[in-house]
Amino acid sequence: MKETARVEAFSDGVFAIAVTLLVLDLKVPPPEPPLLAGLLAEWPVFVAYVISFAFILIMWVNHHWMFQNIVRIDSSFLMLNGLLLLGITVVPFPTSLVASYILTADQTVATAIYSGWFVVIAIIFNILWRYASANGRLLSRQAHETGLAQAITARYRWGPAAYFAAFAIAFAWAPASLALNLALAVYYAWPRESKLQLPGARG
Amino acid sequence: MKETARVEAFSDGVFAIAVTLLVLDLKVPPPEPPLLAGLLAEWPVFVAYVISFAFILIMWVNHHWMFQNIVRIDSSFLMLNGLLLLGITVVPFPTSLVASYILTADQTVATAIYSGWFVVIAIIFNILWRYASANGRLLSRQAHETGLAQAITARYRWGPAAYFAAFAIAFAWAPASLALNLALAVYYAWPRESKLQLPGARG
Amino acid sequence: MKETARVEAFSDGVFAIAVTLLVLDLKVPPPEPPLLAGLLAEWPVFVAYVISFAFILIMWVNHHWMFQNIVRIDSSFLMLNGLLLLGITVVPFPTSLVASYILTADQTVATAIYSGWFVVIAIIFNILWRYASANGRLLSRQAHETGLAQAITARYRWGPAAYFAAFAIAFAWAPASLALNLALAVYYAWPRESKLQLPGARG
Amino acid sequence: MKETARVEAFSDGVFAIAVTLLVLDLKVPPPEPPLLAGLLAEWPVFVAYVISFAFILIMWVNHHWMFQNIVRIDSSFLMLNGLLLLGITVVPFPTSLVASYILTADQTVATAIYSGWFVVIAIIFNILWRYASANGRLLSRQAHETGLAQAITARYRWGPAAYFAAFAIAFAWAPASLALNLALAVYYAWPRESKLQLPGARG
Numbered sequence: 001m002k003e004t005a006r007v008e009a010f011s012d013g014v015f016a017i018a019v020t021l022l023v024l025d026l027k028v029p030p031p032e033p034p035l036l037a038g039l040l041a042e043w044p045v046f047v048a049y050v051i052s053f054a055f056i057l058i059m060w061v062n063h064h065w066m067f068q069n070i071v072r073i074d075s076s077f078l079m080l081n082g083l084l085l086l087g088i089t090v091v092p093f094p095t096s097l098v099a100s101y102i103l104t105a106d107q108t109v110a111t112a113i114y115s116g117w118f119v120v121i122a123i124i125f126n127i128l129w130r131y132a133s134a135n136g137r138l139l140s141r142q143a144h145e146t147g148l149a150q151a152i153t154a155r156y157r158w159g160p161a162a163y164f165a166a167f168a169i170a171f172a173w174a175p176a177s178l179a180l181n182l183a184l185a186v187y188y189a190w191p192r193e194s195k196l197q198l199p200g201a202r203g
Numbered sequence: 204m205k206e207t208a209r210v211e212a213f214s215d216g217v218f219a220i221a222v223t224l225l226v227l228d229l230k231v232p233p234p235e236p237p238l239l240a241g242l243l244a245e246w247p248v249f250v251a252y253v254i255s256f257a258f259i260l261i262m263w264v265n266h267h268w269m270f271q272n273i274v275r276i277d278s279s280f281l282m283l284n285g286l287l288l289l290g291i292t293v294v295p296f297p298t299s300l301v302a303s304y305i306l307t308a309d310q311t312v313a314t315a316i317y318s319g320w321f322v323v324i325a326i327i328f329n330i331l332w333r334y335a336s337a338n339g340r341l342l343s344r345q346a347h348e349t350g351l352a353q354a355i356t357a358r359y360r361w362g363p364a365a366y367f368a369a370f371a372i373a374f375a376w377a378p379a380s381l382a383l384n385l386a387l388a389v390y391y392a393w394p395r396e397s398k399l400q401l402p403g404a405r406g
Numbered sequence: 407m408k409e410t411a412r413v414e415a416f417s418d419g420v421f422a423i424a425v426t427l428l429v430l431d432l433k434v435p436p437p438e439p440p441l442l443a444g445l446l447a448e449w450p451v452f453v454a455y456v457i458s459f460a461f462i463l464i465m466w467v468n469h470h471w472m473f474q475n476i477v478r479i480d481s482s483f484l485m486l487n488g489l490l491l492l493g494i495t496v497v498p499f500p501t502s503l504v505a506s507y508i509l510t511a512d513q514t515v516a517t518a519i520y521s522g523w524f525v526v527i528a529i530i531f532n533i534l535w536r537y538a539s540a541n542g543r544l545l546s547r548q549a550h551e552t553g554l555a556q557a558i559t560a561r562y563r564w565g566p567a568a569y570f571a572a573f574a575i576a577f578a579w580a581p582a583s584l585a586l587n588l589a590l591a592v593y594y595a596w597p598r599e600s601k602l603q604l605p606g607a608r609g
Numbered sequence: 610m611k612e613t614a615r616v617e618a619f620s621d622g623v624f625a626i627a628v629t630l631l632v633l634d635l636k637v638p639p640p641e642p643p644l645l646a647g648l649l650a651e652w653p654v655f656v657a658y659v660i661s662f663a664f665i666l667i668m669w670v671n672h673h674w675m676f677q678n679i680v681r682i683d684s685s686f687l688m689l690n691g692l693l694l695l696g697i698t699v700v701p702f703p704t705s706l707v708a709s710y711i712l713t714a715d716q717t718v719a720t721a722i723y724s725g726w727f728v729v730i731a732i733i734f735n736i737l738w739r740y741a742s743a744n745g746r747l748l749s750r751q752a753h754e755t756g757l758a759q760a761i762t763a764r765y766r767w768g769p770a771a772y773f774a775a776f777a778i779a780f781a782w783a784p785a786s787l788a789l790n791l792a793l794a795v796y797y798a799w800p801r802e803s804k805l806q807l808p809g810a811r812g
Binding site: 008009012016017019020021023024028031034035036039049050053054057060064189190191 | 221278
Binding site: 006007009010013014017018021024074075076078079082085086089090092093096097100101104106109110113 | 617618621622624625626628629630631632633635637640643644645648658659662663666669670673798799800
């Protein structure tokens, strides 16, 4: 069995649970206004749900790709991966924050925390990949020698910048920040034929 | 290891968690009426529980069968599968809605949303399968050449129609819609010897 | 890969989540009485936690043993297994019931439902095993021919009877029923060298 | 397949769910004080989150290492492992306790329970390992004969003592106990090149 199998299985479990726990934020509206009106008034909850679901799913896909190039693990990698999982498990919390506060005076703080947390996760993800790929430390020979690793590094680099833009915009106008997050979710989730023939394209 | 193994494992995790989170809707009745009366008054919660449990279980069984014919994945398939998982993870929410509102004046809206969500999931499932099976894109040679894929396509086609019927009936009389959903759950869950010798019959 | 692998993985996920969700019933006591007194007053919650945790764990161990003798699955088995999983996922609910009502006048109803649910699960488990083992339908040749299957059948037979005793006693004195459930949990969880050399003893 | 595979998978599931459920304690602050002030006032919740997350992650890493040396299981091991999982699944509860009470007069009780629970888990972990490793009972030949097992035993021995120190300090000054727990989490999580060349270093 591949050396990394149990780390992948544990990580998969955490990703799957975090993404599913998001549903606990979808609350049945109180009986007072008609149900349809009550649900429509809850729209920020649904928008935040879709963004966070897509974000965690995208991170899982990237995590999956990363591990297809990794054939060894060490203690540092294990703990960096743990840090990434901590980031992922927390996501339902800023999701609740932004859903609760986007229509209030505190929308800037809530949106900045939401986007800021995505920045943190994207940075940890880059650190994790760079640790694994530096000098081919934990990579398969194939990934190291063909230039695939450098191509992936170049691609991942833009994640933190994109989420940082959403973070910065929160201070100008919070709804625009949320909209950018939604656009990023759609953009990253949109399938494309990768020019770099990522391993994910084969498997 | 099969190329699809980690996608299956992640999907299994999401299905398993979504089906188990349904229990969070089963609430201990308040102490005022006697316990037995309190529990009987909660009957819509239990009916909705059984329907949603069976629905998710049936989708998992079909997902399992689908993957026994699939030997490759690509980016588009990964994202369509992610969309299906989004549909599944949301199920506990319309389940709560229908359990809370089936005995109120808003029963039509609640039941229509509940059945409507099942229509959406059934449609995504069909898209996912058709994407994978068109021209045998992601199929094993065996599934593609023996006509098994077309047989499965024909069988899956009826799912959206059946749930759409339950959706339409909600506007006439909501309890009938719920009853149809329950009947569909029993019908689809009922084991049968498949005439098409689905791979599930072998394993 | 073993034909049953994905069914086992999905079932493991459901067992693991159900057993972990039990913790959501452990509530932080309100600030009014001192913390230690508040926690001691919550003792029924902890007793119910231990019983239900042990019950689910024991069912998982038995499920694990069962699958070591099973080498094929069919549609009926899949659905019976789904019924067992439905039983397991519901366990946190009667656990809450009994923890909330054991000190009230409704203790008999709560305890009867709690034990009664264990009876239902134990019966489903026996049906599942008998379906799989009848004429060696889904068994490995080894399990069928060596008499191991009959020995397992004989052993599992007592489960429903034992939980039925706890169910019946609930109508006489509810705390005795809870105590019997606790005793059964310890009894079944207690490791023993199996005279029948169950496969679990080897692996 | 390795005899221990399904036990590892089930344990992984429980660890992954317990670590993810911790997020349910992160509550959206009420709308009254400004959001930022409300979040800052919640700092004990975040500190407790980080400590408990790191604790469960560290236990998972150790569990992972332990199983790399184990090649057989028996009934007693299965039940000791179940006891360890019971300990892990409960962790979100004392985490809530300490987060709710660290700023109240009951801080000593809450912190003692929190650290005390870590002592209990660390002791169960040591019992589990010693049961598996005594006379090489469940170990691979390599782990038994090279002295690796004894080296691991020596290393694990300090866990209960360290958490007991945090437990004892709670009676003197509760915040110091929490700080020691945080320091222990960082210390144990900090990657190091193991002098004993633990299997984890290779895989």
